[in-house]
Amino acid sequence: MSHPETAGLCTCTSPPTESHGSDNTAVRPATVATVGNPNTGKSTLFNALTGFRRRVANYPGVSVDVGRGPVRDAARPIELLDLPGTYSLAALSPDEMVVSNMLCGRVERAERPDCILAILDASNLPRNLYFFSQLADIDLPIVVALNMTDIAEARGIAVDAGRLSERLGVPVVPMVATREATVKPLLEALDAALDGAAVATRTQLPEALVHEAAALRETFGGQLHFAEAIRVLLDRDGYAEQQYLERGGDPNVISEARARLNEAGIDGPGAEVRARYAWVAKILDGVISRPDKPIRTASDRLDAVLTHRFGGALALFAVLFVLFQGIFSFATYPMDWIDAAFGSLGGLVGGVLPEGILNSLIVGGLIAGVGGVLVFLPQILILFAFLAVLEDCGYLARAASMMDRVMRAMGLSGRAFIPLLSSFACAIPAIMGTRAIADRRERFVTILITPFMSCSARLPIYLLLITAFVPTERYLGGWVGLQGLVMLAMYLVGVIIAIPIAWLLKKTAFAGPSAGFMLELPSYKWPRPRAIWQRMHFAGKHFLVRAGTVILAVSLVVWALGYFPHSASTASTVRQKGVEQGWDEAKLESELAGAYLRESYLGRMGRTIEPVIKPIGWDWRIGVAIIASFPAREVVIGTMGTIFNLGGDVDEAHTGLRDAIQAATWPDGGGPVFTLPVALSIMVFFALCAQCSSTLVMIGRETGSWVWPVVSFTGMTTIAYFAAWAVAAAARAAGL
Amino acid sequence: MSLANAPLATPLRITGIRPEGAMSYRLMEMGLIEGAQVEVVRRAPLGDPLHVRLGDYHLSLRASDADLVDVSDH
Ligand SMILES: Nc1nc2c(ncn2[C@@H]2O[C@H](COP(=O)(O)OP(=O)(O)OP(=O)(O)O)[C@@H](O)[C@H]2O)c(=O)[nH]1
Numbered sequence A: 001m002s003h004p005e006t007a008g009l010c011t012c013t014s015p016p017t018e019s020h021g022s023d024n025t026a027v028r029p030a031t032v033a034t035v036g037n038p039n040t041g042k043s044t045l046f047n048a049l050t051g052f053r054r055r056v057a058n059y060p061g062v063s064v065d066v067g068r069g070p071v072r073d074a075a076r077p078i079e080l081l082d083l084p085g086t087y088s089l090a091a092l093s094p095d096e097m098v099v100s101n102m103l104c105g106r107v108e109r110a111e112r113p114d115c116i117l118a119i120l121d122a123s124n125l126p127r128n129l130y131f132f133s134q135l136a137d138i139d140l141p142i143v144v145a146l147n148m149t150d151i152a153e154a155r156g157i158a159v160d161a162g163r164l165s166e167r168l169g170v171p172v173v174p175m176v177a178t179r180e181a182t183v184k185p186l187l188e189a190l191d192a193a194l195d196g197a198a199v200a201t202r203t204q205l206p207e208a209l210v211h212e213a214a215a216l217r218e219t220f221g222g223q224l225h226f227a228e229a230i231r232v233l234l235d236r237d238g239y240a241e242q243q244y245l246e247r248g249g250d251p252n253v254i255s256e257a258r259a260r261l262n263e264a265g266i267d268g269p270g271a272e273v274r275a276r277y278a279w280v281a282k283i284l285d286g287v288i289s290r291p292d293k294p295i296r297t298a299s300d301r302l303d304a305v306l307t308h309r310f311g312g313a314l315a316l317f318a319v320l321f322v323l324f325q326g327i328f329s330f331a332t333y334p335m336d337w338i339d340a341a342f343g344s345l346g347g348l349v350g351g352v353l354p355e356g357i358l359n360s361l362i363v364g365g366l367i368a369g370v371g372g373v374l375v376f377l378p379q380i381l382i383l384f385a386f387l388a389v390l391e392d393c394g395y396l397a398r399a400a401s402m403m404d405r406v407m408r409a410m411g412l413s414g415r416a417f418i419p420l421l422s423s424f425a426c427a428i429p430a431i432m433g434t435r436a437i438a439d440r441r442e443r444f445v446t447i448l449i450t451p452f453m454s455c456s457a458r459l460p461i462y463l464l465l466i467t468a469f470v471p472t473e474r475y476l477g478g479w480v481g482l483q484g485l486v487m488l489a490m491y492l493v494g495v496i497i498a499i500p501i502a503w504l505l506k507k508t509a510f511a512g513p514s515a516g517f518m519l520e521l522p523s524y525k526w527p528r529p530r531a532i533w534q535r536m537h538f539a540g541k542h543f544l545v546r547a548g549t550v551i552l553a554v555s556l557v558v559w560a561l562g563y564f565p566h567s568a569s570t571a572s573t574v575r576q577k578g579v580e581q582g583w584d585e586a587k588l589e590s591e592l593a594g595a596y597l598r599e600s601y602l603g604r605m606g607r608t609i610e611p612v613i614k615p616i617g618w619d620w621r622i623g624v625a626i627i628a629s630f631p632a633r634e635v636v637i638g639t640m641g642t643i644f645n646l647g648g649d650v651d652e653a654h655t656g657l658r659d660a661i662q663a664a665t666w667p668d669g670g671g672p673v674f675t676l677p678v679a680l681s682i683m684v685f686f687a688l689c690a691q692c693s694s695t696l697v698m699i700g701r702e703t704g705s706w707v708w709p710v711v712s713f714t715g716m717t718t719i720a721y722f723a724a725w726a727v728a729a730a731a732r733a734a735g736l
Numbered sequence B: 001m002s003l004a005n006a007p008l009a010t011p012l013r014i015t016g017i018r019p020e021g022a023m024s025y026r027l028m029e030m031g032l033i034e035g036a037q038v039e040v041v042r043r044a045p046l047g048d049p050l051h052v053r054l055g056d057y058h059l060s061l062r063a064s065d066a067d068l069v070d071v072s073d074h
Helices: A042-050 A094-103 A122-135 A149-154 A161-168 A185-195 A207-219 A226-234 A239-246 A251-263 A270-284 A298-306 A311-330 A332-352 A357-374 A377-393 A395-408 A414-422 A427-436 A440-452 A459-469 A482-507 A529-563 A568-581 A585-599 A601-616 A620-628 A635-646 A657-663 A676-688 A693-703 A707-733 B021-029
Strands: A030-036 A055-059 A062-070 A078-082 A115-121 A142-147 A172-174 A518-520 B012-017 B037-043 B050-054 B057-061 B069-072
Touching: A030 A042, A030 A094, A030 A122, A030 A185, A042 A062, A042 A078, A042 A115, A094 A226, A094 A239, A094 A427, A115 A122, A115 A185, A122 A142, A122 A149, A122 A270, A122 B057, A142 A161, A142 A185, A161 A172, A161 A270, A172 A185, A207 A226, A207 A251, A226 A239, A226 A251, A239 A251, A270 B021, A298 A311, A298 A395, A311 A377, A311 A395, A332 A357, A332 A377, A357 A529, A377 A395, A377 A414, A377 A459, A377 A529, A395 A414, A395 A518, A395 B057, A414 A427, A414 A440, A427 A440, A427 A693, A440 A482, A440 A693, A440 A707, A459 A482, A459 A635, A459 A657, A459 A676, A482 A676, A482 A707, A518 B021, A529 A601, A529 A620, A529 A635, A568 A585, A585 A601, A601 A620, A601 A707, A620 A635, A620 A676, A676 A707, A693 A707, B012 B021
Parallel strands: A030 A078, A030 A115, A115 A142, A142 A172
Antiparallel strands: A055 A062, A062 A078, A518 B057, B012 B037, B012 B069, B037 B050, B050 B057
8 A cells, every 4th residue: 555645735625734634623524425335335335434423414405414523533524424325426306416526525515525535345346446546536635445355355366455556646544444454554544645735647538629618617717626527518418517507607608618528429427437437447457356257256146046037936935925924923022022011111100190181191191092002113113124134235226127127118217116125114215215216217216106105104004903803813823813814904005005005106297208227236244143133223313202102292282182172071970871771880981982072173173073973983083083094094093092091992901002992883883893894994094004204205305395205105005095985895895 | 149149157358338328328338348358147037137247347238228238258
């Protein structure tokens, strides 16, 4: 490794740092941006350098998640920026455009970085150096982290880092990001680069292009970097051009420049790509050595099975099957513990507190509402762990590739499969994940069908109703359970409805040619416990925060609406009726509670909408639960707990919500409210409705318009209503 | 011969590419350019996309895109 001679030189971008080594001086920390191709170990390196101190920074107008964190043990304060992985500065998506914009200082309220930390994958150097050659056109000092040297070695690829450094004109630090000790030398290189003005070797681009880029910069008073000018000129209708026009650039200037380039034989980025790859070949000549025949690695052998014509399809089915069965069976034990804990807590508190409003508030509102939701934490953790493992080991890319042909039938591509699969955990990260889809039309369609996938918030509803109303029959020697099958059906309902909807959207509002599909298949890696733990931790925290805020608040509001006005006249009417008909004490209690609820504000609301939901077979209490669960669908569990506890249908032996709803009856000697058709229709309704304010907000944010959340909500609610009605009617017709 | 019709597990060299649209320029940037070494490792279970080894890494791309790439087996 060679360090460029740097003494006495100071770049204009970094502040003079006399106070070398002391942290006490209040200078702005130097900013270093980590950039690189996807899957090069960028996040791993970021974590190694910052000690997992990543926080997400929000910049106006940038929807991409830009991570930041201070570098540990650095000689001077350094703030590391984590930019999205990309193959090229020729952005195909807003996500990729952010990289160029951050590096060129175009992002409002974000300082331009002082240095680029380019992460290159040693096992795949030519394509990584291609991107480096684009970075070299941005005038910032660069330090290269040559990562994955272990994988390169296993494949018999040897890279002479010292020589590479000489030729590139920047420091090159070979490393294995997963082994922290190998990362340390990077600190020194960064420190030197921040002081110096090491100039990276640039690619010799075609003369005409360089000339036009310089001219274009002139027209903008120099307020355009060379790298940006190249993109504006070459990428027709690209993001750079769009941004150039938004900044007030003259479209005629571009079209005239392009006409001249055309005459010089440059009609697109092809000439640039060829020039850069020619440069890469020259740089690597004598720097890299490979075996004559590629070494067959364990990853290749695994792929031969997991993406095999038949074996691959089978493996994909097996993975999805284990995923869904696993959620159902592994989680039952911790769930039972939580359930029991809240049950006894409710009993304990209920026994200690005197009868009355406070008792009702705490036991019926708080404990029943929050406890009912918390039970599902184990399941959510298991689901997220599963998905994190699949993603981290590299299997998701294979799954996406295998599903491409299927997704194409809906006008989408395999890329849409990854966000759709992760939306079985939660639609919010999934919608954020659609940023990886370059084509705008495909991305919007994917965003709009994402909420149809059954997220983990629906799981509680399915579980509650399935365990309460679906018989525990088992088939095929006990291997397949009826409850599991109904669960699978609930997951499939969303998928099956999403298919024609995607197709329809792609034919109407988002009509246009397919954007194609291309995906790197990274080598398989062992999943990292820490990364998986991070995902589970994040999901768990998010869930608990929701349970502690939205769900708690809604539970309390629902409790209040269901408790008040609690008027004396209601009581006296019931008492009088009780005396007339000779009710015993227990009967009187239950009738009284029922009457209070019916006369409450909540009861009045529910009875107002009852005519609409009656055709499905729902009573007003279910209507109330559905209204109350608009902010977040898992609230419905807490709401039902509150309502059916308040409703007094529950005797002492029935503590859990499951027993409470099983025991609920229609008034005046009617049969049970919850029959199998009703239970099925509620599940179908929740499978298809858009009852999640966070998702709607996210759709609005990512589509940049309030139209799509509105369309999404009304459309999904309508579909959910009619589907629920149809399922209930069909189930009754079948005599269930 | 086009990459889409190339035999499996045969080392090939790219002789030409006819880019059409932004996406196919990205394919060039990924390394699908004249002179590069490729090999079709296998096809996905439904016959498409193709799984190719391109230089030092693996890439999945549709037959329709692979069709824009001309190859020869030396
Ligand atoms: N063998 C080996 N594995 C590594 C090395 N660096 C990272 N990895 C693994 O490579 C995988 C991808 O690493 P990430 O850090 O998530 O890669 P990334 O560049 O952030 O990926 P994107 O977020 O997709 O851009 C993980 O499974 C890491 O454990 C390395 O030097 N050697």
